[in-house]
Amino acid sequence: MTEIPIIDEEAIENLRALDEDGGDAFLREVIDIFKDDTPLRIQELRSSLAAGDQPTFTRAAHSVKGSSANIGAARLRALAADLETRSRQSLDDLAGEVDRMEASFQEACAELAKL
Secondary structure: OOOOOOOOHHHHHHHHHOOOOOOOHHHHHHHHHHHHHHHHHHHHHHHHHHHOOHHHHHHHHHHHHHHHHHHOOHHHHHHHHHHHHHHOOOOOOOHHHHHHHHHHHHHHHHHHHOO
8 A cells, every 4th residue: 555645746736726916825825734733623623623623623533624624634634534524434543543643744844834
């Protein structure tokens, strides 16, 4: 099985294509929103997991999945999708997965910083 890339280059190029000036201003704006919002969603995952709040956990995972897909953070998107699906059944054994998601977010940020 092929490993999922940290960043989907095609998604990055698609965001660049949306910039009317042909620069990276739009891409930078989307990256900044992603970097500001995702830690809040990860904290929401942790707090809802601790509280046993399955609907909030599932929504937060869904939110990370969507924002990751928008920015091209392919590996993080895959982890979030898995958490979203698994959380619909049970919140058991997901704490380590949230840690993996946070590490994947940091990897994505490091790669995005290189753009």
